[in-house]
Amino acid sequence: MIRPIFISAFASVLLAVPALADPLPSWNDTDAKTTIIDFVDRVTDPTSSDYVTPADRIAVFDNDGTLWAEQPVYFQLFFALDRLRALAAADPSILTSDTLRAAAEGNLEAALAGGEAALLEIVSVSHSGLSVDAYQDAVRDWLDTARHPVTGMAYDEMTYQPMLELLRYLRDEDFATYIVSGGGIHFMRAFAEEAYGIPPENVIGSAGKTSYAVVDGVPTVLKDPGIAFIDDKEGKPVGIDTHIGKRPILVGGNSDGDFAMLEWATAGDGPRLGLIVHHTDGQREFAYDRDSHIGQLVRGLDEGPGRGWLIVDMANDWSRIYSGQR
């Protein structure tokens, strides 16, 4: 029984110096930063009445618009269009609808005229018919070469530096960090570990149907057509319950698609922190909220402050935006 105490005392001494360093250097010295650090201090201080045992330090974050950018459309849609175009070049017969034909032509407006159903059709067709392993190789290959139409940056350079610092800070303080996103679970897992330090088992997302089969003698998990789970809105608490089985104490989001998980998590007993990234910086990023077709934020702005949620003002609270900014 002596061992854990020894290590722990030893580690504490060694940790004392790094703890003096600013854990969130890309956050300005505003209330947002103070609120976050105060929360983390309280839940990690064994003498605090707000102390939370490490096993219950669960922090979950939306991805699109919270950890990386999401304009002019979700980045995964760019991947889906590029992949659909390549697939259709090899076999045009896969374009069985106006939606798919428009998508393969890169006519985004026509492709998305059918709303969410059209989006799901494009994703379903472009994301199925191959193994999970082959699919994730394709995502990684695409990330290596594709460039964002507005910034010209690689998509995984458009992760938010302040949020990367927050994720690292939380893990240093023995939080488990998860992604809970409407994005595809296999899509995000292809880069989440490298981009965010979040391993596959901590990525929760929307999912297409999958199956297991021995293909040409090789045991394989396959991505099939059809949608198995939509991890958005009321689906987010459901996804968290299915994958984690505990209620998070810290939730970060940016749109009303995150409202339900913010509501559920912050309604739990004990200390809770809800956080909304508000896209206020049209200069350095994109400014949008109530009227946006992507990342619409109405209820969060109207009710968030009254519920004690922290509204992060990107223009004011962040000294730097993209991790890949030079």
Place this chain on the structure above:
Amino acid sequence: MIRPIFISAFASVLLAVPALADPLPSWNDTDAKTTIIDFVDRVTDPTSSDYVTPADRIAVFDNDGTLWAEQPVYFQLFFALDRLRALAAADPSILTSDTLRAAAEGNLEAALAGGEAALLEIVSVSHSGLSVDAYQDAVRDWLDTARHPVTGMAYDEMTYQPMLELLRYLRDEDFATYIVSGGGIHFMRAFAEEAYGIPPENVIGSAGKTSYAVVDGVPTVLKDPGIAFIDDKEGKPVGIDTHIGKRPILVGGNSDGDFAMLEWATAGDGPRLGLIVHHTDGQREFAYDRDSHIGQLVRGLDEGPGRGWLIVDMANDWSRIYSGQR
């Protein structure tokens, strides 16, 4: 950068003494024990060509018949019957079929005459219409009082001591241990942490439908009627892919319901260990395999040895069976 090295060196010295102790005291000194320890030694030895980085040391285990007993029927079915009886006493109108009426009367044979569909109907009706939290309280209350019809033991005393030791040994060697079972995910999570040291986020199982709603002002995840996912047979690799997103390097099971995940995991590159618990001990436990209606094992016995899987002979390889044995 000095800190991690310091702690690690310090920890190694302190860990040297416990490492000399037998990590599997309830395993007899047979080939099974040697095979397991040799595998763990190889994948954890940084100088070995079979070394596996801790992040990829994923070990998954079936629950019923692998970590605890499963005869004369799955323990969860006893819970379902007890709960159905209590629910029907309060409101007999819930018994809308012959299957449910037989189940509420405790007539197991008639209740299960409809096979898997009947089983799912009983589980669906008895496991829905309440919050996940309330459901798990009910499971824990039941475990506190219910007793096994043959042994008279509490069900959670019928976990296998040798497997508890294996789980602890693997975690001590920086494996992540998971349950991957046909049992209900919420059912198992109610006791898995206390019984096995496996936290909720590492429990994968079959799942009823769930939804999120604000009920009387309280944000709640609810268990609804209907089945969302069956974590059995070909569903097991699918469940592992969905929840973990990595292929395990060690898989333990006991029936042909585990064949697919054993096949998939052991087909991966590098060192792999597949393990089947063979119920050979009619004296101390239950002896069954090829002809059993529960935990049927045919293909695993026929093909397992040829695939290099370890067949654990309970009668011969285990010096003790139940953790709750006095």
